Amino acid sequence: MKNISALILLVAALGSLAGCNTVNGFGKDVQQAGEKMQDASKK
Numbered sequence: 001m002k003n004i005s006a007l008i009l010l011v012a013a014l015g016s017l018a019g020c021n022t023v024n025g026f027g028k029d030v031q032q033a034g035e036k037m038q039d040a041s042k043k
Helices: 002-042
Strands: none
Touching: none
């Protein structure tokens, strides 16, 4: 029973880390797009 609980906890932790990386990458993409729009509007 302890092994199953440990496995579930490990999977949840890994899923949480993967989700953070995905959201972080998406945020950087949106930031870069916003910067390009600002540069284009200055021209």
